[in-house]
Amino acid sequence: MSILTDVNTADVSPSHVEAPGHPEADGATSENLATSNVVIPVEEIQKLLPHRYPFALVDRIIEYVPSKRAVGIKNVTFNEPHFQGHFPGRPIMPGVLIIEAMAQVGGVVLTQMADLTGGLFMFAGIDGVRFRRPVVPGDQLIMTVELISVKRRRFGKMQGRAEVDGQLAAEGEFMFSLVD
Numbered sequence: 001m002s003i004l005t006d007v008n009t010a011d012v013s014p015s016h017v018e019a020p021g022h023p024e025a026d027g028a029t030s031e032n033l034a035t036s037n038v039v040i041p042v043e044e045i046q047k048l049l050p051h052r053y054p055f056a057l058v059d060r061i062i063e064y065v066p067s068k069r070a071v072g073i074k075n076v077t078f079n080e081p082h083f084q085g086h087f088p089g090r091p092i093m094p095g096v097l098i099i100e101a102m103a104q105v106g107g108v109v110l111t112q113m114a115d116l117t118g119g120l121f122m123f124a125g126i127d128g129v130r131f132r133r134p135v136v137p138g139d140q141l142i143m144t145v146e147l148i149s150v151k152r153r154r155f156g157k158m159q160g161r162a163e164v165d166g167q168l169a170a171e172g173e174f175m176f177s178l179v180d
Contacts, residue, residue, distance in 0.1 A: 068147055
């Protein structure tokens with residue numbers, strides 16, 4: 001099982017706003033925004049997620065809707081360690097890492113949910129995952145993850161979608177479990 005996120009991290013609120021005059025910049029909280037252009041940089045993501053190099057797979061959150069969804073970016077670069085062997089002469093990002101990157105974007109949503117506290121989120125299942133195009137060095141992976149449901153504050157389901165240049169690269173549903 002792979003770690004999705006640790007919810008015992010310090011409370012970090014998305015604080016970096018791209019556009020001047022954005023409602024959050026004027027004192028509104030992210031909880032009451034229907035959609036958000038909030039940018040969460042890698043330094044803030046590291047306060048939310050336990051993942052570190054070489055498993056930190058989210059460079060920035062570019063959209064965040066509390067308890068609902070997040071859109072994250074992964075800049076794929078040739079100097080990542082998995083490209084040495086996957087595959088020599090034809091580097092392709094492993095599908096399992098694309099899925100992990102989407103799960104980490106979902107982890108940003110989960111860490112901000114007040115009713116899910118304590119413990120560690122881990123994968124409990126993955127359904128309907130399909131890979132549609134290879135992801136290669138130089139690509140920018142745009143990942144959209146939406147929370148579908150949470151049951152008994154311990155189990156949940158998310159829908160993820162990863163795109164490169166507007167083309168679908170991967171999609172699927174992820175189940176998570178909160179463990180002590």
